[in-house]
Amino acid sequence: MHAIITVLGQDKVGIIAAICTMLAENNVNILDISQTILQTSFTMVMAVDLSASRLSIGELRGALESLGASIGMSIRIQREELFDAMHRV
Numbered sequence: 001m002h003a004i005i006t007v008l009g010q011d012k013v014g015i016i017a018a019i020c021t022m023l024a025e026n027n028v029n030i031l032d033i034s035q036t037i038l039q040t041s042f043t044m045v046m047a048v049d050l051s052a053s054r055l056s057i058g059e060l061r062g063a064l065e066s067l068g069a070s071i072g073m074s075i076r077i078q079r080e081e082l083f084d085a086m087h088r089v
Helices: 015-025 057-071 080-086
Strands: 002-010 029-038 041-049 073-079
Touching (some): 002 015, 002 057, 002 080, 015 041
Antiparallel strands (some): 002 041, 029 041
16 A cells, blocks of 8 residues: 655654655664755654554654654654545646
């Protein structure tokens, strides 16, 4: 299953490293990644493959939200088909 992860918050050192490390530890493959800094705000969108992960999407959502809280970021995950449907014009 593919999913979209979004990350928002104030820019600081180590954001990408923390998130990518947690994903790698749970066998989540990053398919594509885009990040930018708008003034002092960090934004990132990742397309990921969960097919080899030991965690369900719900468990991964909880882990990402906990990680986000610990580093002061908002981290969300959605199934790719839901994300696509929400953003279809």
